[in-house]
Amino acid sequence: MFIIIGIMLSGIALGYLFRKKTILQKLGKPISYTICLLLFLLGISVGNNSVIMNNLLSLGSQALLLASAGTLGSVLAAWIVYRLFFKKEIK
Amino acid sequence: MKGSLIIVSFFVFGCLFGWFLNNYDVTLEFDATRYVLYLLMFQVGLSIGSDKNIMQILKNMRPKYLLVPLATIVGTLSFSALAAFFITQWTVFECLAIGSGFAYYSLSSILITELKTASLGIQLATELGTIALITNIIREIMTLLGAPLLVKYFGRLAPICAAGATSMDTALPIITRCSGKELAFIAIFHGVLIDLCVPLFVTFFCSL
Numbered sequence: 001m002f003i004i005i006g007i008m009l010s011g012i013a014l015g016y017l018f019r020k021k022t023i024l025q026k027l028g029k030p031i032s033y034t035i036c037l038l039l040f041l042l043g044i045s046v047g048n049n050s051v052i053m054n055n056l057l058s059l060g061s062q063a064l065l066l067a068s069a070g071t072l073g074s075v076l077a078a079w080i081v082y083r084l085f086f087k088k089e090i091k
Numbered sequence: 092m093k094g095s096l097i098i099v100s101f102f103v104f105g106c107l108f109g110w111f112l113n114n115y116d117v118t119l120e121f122d123a124t125r126y127v128l129y130l131l132m133f134q135v136g137l138s139i140g141s142d143k144n145i146m147q148i149l150k151n152m153r154p155k156y157l158l159v160p161l162a163t164i165v166g167t168l169s170f171s172a173l174a175a176f177f178i179t180q181w182t183v184f185e186c187l188a189i190g191s192g193f194a195y196y197s198l199s200s201i202l203i204t205e206l207k208t209a210s211l212g213i214q215l216a217t218e219l220g221t222i223a224l225i226t227n228i229i230r231e232i233m234t235l236l237g238a239p240l241l242v243k244y245f246g247r248l249a250p251i252c253a254a255g256a257t258s259m260d261t262a263l264p265i266i267t268r269c270s271g272k273e274l275a276f277i278a279i280f281h282g283v284l285i286d287l288c289v290p291l292f293v294t295f296f297c298s299l
Contacts, residue, residue: 003129005259005283007129007132007133007136008132008133008135008136008139008260008279009136010133010136011132011133011134011135011136011137011139011140012136012137012139012140013136013140014136014137014140015136015137015138015139015140015141015142016140016141017140018141019140019141019142021141024137024138024141025141027134027137027138027141028138028268030134031131031134031135031138031264031268032264034127034130034131034134034264035098035131035235035264035265036097036098036101037101037127038127038128038131038261039098039099039101039102039105039232039235040101040102040104040105040108041105041123041127042102042105042228042232043101043102043103043104043105043106043107043108043109044105044106044108044109044112045109046105046106046109046228047105047106047107047108047109047110047111047112047113048109048110048112048113048117049109049113050113053110053113055218055221059218059221059222059225060225062178062180062181062222062226063222063225063226063229064225064226064229065174065177065178066171066174066178066186066189066190066222066226067225067226067227067229067230067233068174068229068233069170069171069173069174069190070166070167070170070171070174070190070193070226070230070255071230071233071234071253072166072170073165073166073167073168073169073170073171073173074162074163074166074167074170074249074252074253074255075166075241075245075249075252075253076166076170076245077162077163077165077166077252078159078162078163078166078245078246078248078249078251078252078253079245079246079248079249080162081158081159081161081162081248082245082246082247082248082249083246085155085158086246086247086248087246
């Protein structure tokens with residue numbers, strides 16, 4: 001966790017130092033490529049784990065329910081907080 | 092939407108590839124995910140640092156930003172408790188321990204398996220840990236793929252809260268893209284706090 005934050009902070013520092021370089025304003029594409037690669041690797045580790053693959057249906061259905069509930073609950077709470085406290089500020 | 096489909100197809104191809112390797116008894120020892128994540132974090136850092144409005148946002152940091160992680164915790168735990176009524180195999184507290192992973196799947200699944208072995212036995216504890224792993228992977232994938240829709244229907248804070256602990260790393264690029272760069276600092280702030288909550292909450296609910 002600290003390594004990850006450290007890497008990002010050094011990226012921020014470098015980005016700030018070189019903020020006048022136009023190449024830094026076009027980082028959207030390379031970031032998308034890296035996300036695709038990361039999800040490909042995540043997929044490999046899921047597909048390669050035989051414990052997960054063999055019990056995918058029974059465990060997966062419970063997991064799907066819990067994941068949906070957790071996500072739904074948090075976005076509903078996020079919506080309330082956004083409407084009440086943030087909507088005017090962030091346009 | 093097209094971008095999300097491309098991303099999900101990469102994930103599916105990854106699953107098939109990993110499964111294919113496993114069928115030939117190739118188990119991956121080396122995990123490059125971490126290093127790609129480092130690359131991603133560096134890119135995200137660069138794009139944040141070079142953003143011209145960032146200093147302005149930093150000046151505007153306020154206590155009410157604490158409401159964002161609070162929303163994540165209250166929303167996740169209350170709905171996980173509701174879901175527990177439909178899962179007869181596990182207790183409410185075990186379901187809450189799974190929900191407390193907040194998409195931090197590696198840590199939460201290991202913690203749950205370890206902490207529950209004493210009371211449930213190794214077999215059931217491993218099953219519970221596996222459910223925690225899948226639940227929190229699904230939550231992360233839902234966030235990564237659904238971020239544009241979440242912004243549309245639940246506002247710009249929604250991907251941050253849905254991302255849980257990953258709002259400061261894996262999900263940060265998609266959050267900055269869908270919610271806007273000006274929310275990056277709230278996302279990082281939120282991610283750090285939730286990250287710290289994961290071991291505390293998981294341990295607490297496992298002990299009940």
